[in-house]
Amino acid sequence: MSQKTWGGRFTVSTDKRVELFTESISFDQRLYKHDIRASQAHARMLGEVGLLTNDEAKKICEALNEIGETIEAGKMEFRIELEDIHTHIERALIERLGDLGRKLHTGRSRNDQVVTDVKLWTREAIDQLDKDLAEVQKAFLVLAEKSKDLVLPGYTHMQRAQPILAAHYCLAYVEKFQRDRDRLQDCRKRVNILPLGAAALAGTSLPIDRHSVAAQLEFAEVARNSLDVSSDRDFTLEFLYCLSNIAIHLSSWAEEWIFWASTEFDFLILPDAFCTGSSIMPHKKNPDVLELTRGKTGRVIGHLQHMFITLKGLPMAYNRDLQEDKPALFDSFDTVSLSLQVAAPMIVETLFKADRITARLEDGFLDATTLMEYFISKGVPMRSAHEAIGNLVRECESRKCRLAELPVEKFEDILPGHGPGVFALLGVQKSLTSFRSYGSTSPTEVQKQLDYWNELFQAPVESKPETSAKLKKRKKK
Structure with missing residues (x-):
């Protein structure tokens, strides 16, 4: 045979x-x-x-x-x-x-068999990634608590913009990775639909019970259209997109910390166990883990493009091209999961150089926007206040001084009678306490967010919404 x-x-x-x-x-x-x-x-x-x-x-x-x-x-x-x-x-x-x-292959095809196996694997991969992402979130929470009172310069266009609490910065990544977790859970809904029993493309004349198989394998639903099942790899595209998004977030973080660990920024002390040296320059401490995290992002995004191109011209139903989904899925998952697993302990063990950061914190006019908003609150039109503060910054640059070092008359020229009031909010620390909007870097708001996330991670994990028992009740409705 x-x-x-x-x-x-x-x-x-x-x-x-x-x-x-x-x-x-x-x-x-x-x-x-x-x-x-x-x-x-x-x-x-x-x-x-x-x-x-x-x-x-x-x-x-x-x-x-x-x-x-x-x-x-x-x-x-x-x-x-x-x-x-x-x-x-x-x-x-x-x-x-x-x-x-x-006799085992009775009532099924290699087509529906393979895609069922891939869905089972993808479901497990999603669950593993959710755990990996949660560990990275918790690592950022640890760093946030360790550096809760530290003020950082916030950047736009890689230029100093406004002051932010280090905890606010850490929580920004907690939010990004939460969106990644949410996307994965939404993707899981479409992964969690049973293909088995669609056979080659048209179903089977044998009296199989697909709902029984779905209940045994804990699939939430049974695929309704056998022809669609044989050609469907939407879930692979969606999963690869989720992986690409995670990789982009990791790459952005890595890029930032590569800069911040340099002598020019000197914001961070990276743990030795997550760095390497130079074969010729004995003084070097290279952020290789961060660089590889950034570099591996291209592989993951490339696999997503590979799947788009594989699927773009396939007629229904099954075509052997679909065999090429697995190398893309497996390598992308391995790359992202390992990147997350190495990121979490690295984040926990990294330290901000608080003294170095604070020593230069007043550079870059981080309090300028707060000053503008002060004048707006006193009735100066926004565009007028914007232009006036821009003029003051230019004067500071010519004098080589800070806004708080300008004579009060300069502020009186903008809004007579309110000049002395500006000194209550000039300087980074004073400026920081002026923030009040929900989700801002206000110390009060940041503490609320820290409390929210710490409580969330201490809460028990919710059970899965769909159980095998529920599936059996819905059987053949």
């Missing part, structure tokens, strides 16, 4: 070069647990509907467990001629059970 799952129609063996060109075992072997789990659910369902006896289904499930243990122990020989992990497992099953093993 042919070693191929499809060999009966052919009269000659597959060219070895074709086998090498078409194999996927080199990368899809990591799906073995998911293939075994889905196959066991399928076998139990076949027993429930009478296409297998209950004893036959039990024997298949037990044999699949043994195969899984063999793979786990590294004792299965992976062979190019068997193409993929699914064929390897099926062939091993047939070797153990003979004709009974050949």
